[in-house]
């Protein structure tokens with residue numbers, strides 16, 4: 001049975017950073033709903049144009065659009081043995097849809113690491129973030145600076161600041177998270193799959209804690 005790990009946590013806590021490390025270490029696919037939307041926006045697809053109007057306001061993209069996009073991604077061959085899901089599901093309705101989709105692929109959500117940090121840490125991380133245009137590699141001007149300012153170490157593409165990282169939009173994203181995603185935390189807590197991870201530590205320590213949280217689930 002294919003193994004799926006859902007990374008939960010507020011905006012800026014480090015889901016993308018940790019998902020990339022975990023996916024590389026465990027040789028699983030990394031599915032980031034935010035990255036998929038940003039790729040569609042960059043390529044000016046119809047999906048991208050529709051999603052942008054919600055993302056720019058810090059609101060969630062409607063469930064039907066998001067679920068269809070994830071279904072298409074799950075169908076790609078690199079998900080056959082499983083994946084790390086980052087940013088999806090984001091509310092209980094998406095979690096129910098995910099379970100149905102995974103049942104079709106003989107897959108299951110095996111664990112839900114929940115990464116947390118105080119709001120001041122989230123704002124500090126988001127305000128210093130630089131993202132790689134080509135592949136979404138993540139940097140921070142203080143905590144994980146690129147070797148050369150404005151250039152991705154891994155693929156040489158330029159680094160940019162996300163449009164939804166403006167202070168007003170970040171405040172809205174955190175509010176949306178509290179209203180719509182916290183119920184999902186309770187949903188997974190009840191299912192016994194939630195594992196809390198302290199995100200207010202250095203990247204390497206969060207990574208170690210995350211690895212040990214899932215050590216009995218993915219080898």
Ligand code: AP5
Nearest residue numbers: 011012013014015016017033034061087125129139140203
């Ligand atoms: P999305 O892209 O998922 O954004 P998010 O959840 O708000 O999270 P972020 O990507 O901002 O933060 P992160 O936790 O990944 O942190 P990161 O690793 O980058 O979603 C964007 C939008 O798309 C949503 O608002 C919504 O509109 C839409 N959307 C997406 N999914 C959806 C869904 N399922 N349904 C509906 N709509 C959806 O780290 C942040 C910074 O901190 C970086 O600079 C990093 O270098 C640094 N950092 C990371 N870890 C550490 C550490 N331990 N110590 C110091 N610095 C660190």
Ligand code: MG
Nearest residue numbers: 015016017034
């Ligand atoms: Mg992210």
